[in-house]
Amino acid sequence: xxxxxxxxxxxxxxxxxxxxxIPMYSPLRLLLPPASFTLxxxxxxxxxxxxxxxxxxxxxxxxxxxxxxxxxxxxxxLRAATHVVFAFLGALYLSRAYNxxxxxxxxxxxxxxxxxxxxxxxxxxxxxxGGNISAAHLEQGFFVSVLLLIGAGSVVHSxxxxxxxxxxxxxxxxxxxxxxxxx
Numbered sequence: 040x041x042x043x044x045x046x047x048x049x050x051x052x053x054x055x056x057x058x059x060x061i062p063m064y065s066p067l068r069l070l071l072p073p074a075s076f077t078l079x080x081x082x083x084x085x086x087x088x089x090x091x092x093x094x095x096x097x098x099x100x101x102x103x104x105x106x107x108x109x110x111x112x113x114x115x116x117l118r119a120a121t122h123v124v125f126a127f128l129g130a131l132y133l134s135r136a137y138n139x140x141x142x143x144x145x146x147x148x149x150x151x152x153x154x155x156x157x158x159x160x161x162x163x164x165x166x167x168x169g170g171n172i173s174a175a176h177l178e179q180g181f182f183v184s185v186l187l188l189i190g191a192g193s194v195v196h197s198x199x200x201x202x203x204x205x206x207x208x209x210x211x212x213x214x215x216x217x218x219x220x221x222x
Contacts, residue, residue, distance in 0.1 A: 054094075054098045058102030085200060089133055099127075100120075106119040121161070129147070129154075149194070155197045160185055160190045163184075
C-alpha cells in the first residue's frame with residue numbers, strides 16, 4: 040500500500056497543520072505575556088513523539104509557525120521554538136522504551152514537562168534580564184514572572200497536553216492499519 044516513510048510524512052504534515060491551527064484559532068487561550076497557555080497546543084508534538092524522533096522534530100518546528108502566524112509576540116514564538124529540544128529528547132526515549140506503564144508514562148510526562156519548562160525559562164530569562172518584558176512583569180520579579188509563571192506553568196501545561204495526546208492516541212492504537220506507526 041503506502042511505504043512507511045510516506046505514511047510518517049503524511050502524519051507529520053497533518054500534525055503540523057493541527058499544531059498550526061490550535062494556537063491560531065483556539066478559544067481556550069490564556070495570554071499573560073511573557074506567558075501564553077493555549078490548551079492542547081503541544082498535543083500534536085506529543086503525538087509526533089510517539090511516531091519517531093525526526094517526525095517529532097519536524098512537527099515541533101512546524102508548530103512554531105502556528106504561533107508566528109497566530110500573531111503571538113516574538114517571545115512566545117521563541118518559546119515555541121524550544122519545543123524542538125523536548126520533542127527530540129522525548130521521542131528518542133520513547134523510541135527505545137516499550138510498553139510503558141501508566142505510572143512510567145506520567146513520570147515521563149513530568150520529566151518532559153521539566154525539560155520543556157527549562158527551555159522556555161531560558162528564553163524568557165534573556166528577555167527579562169534584557170529589559171524587553173512588560174513593566175508589570177519586571178515589577179513582579181524574576182521568581183514570580185519567570186520561575187513560577189513560565190517554569191511551573193509550563194510543567195503543568197505540558198502535562199495536561201500530554202494527557203490530551205494520550206486520550207487521542209488510545210483509539211488510534213486500536214486501529215490496525217495505523218497502530219504500527221506509533222511506539
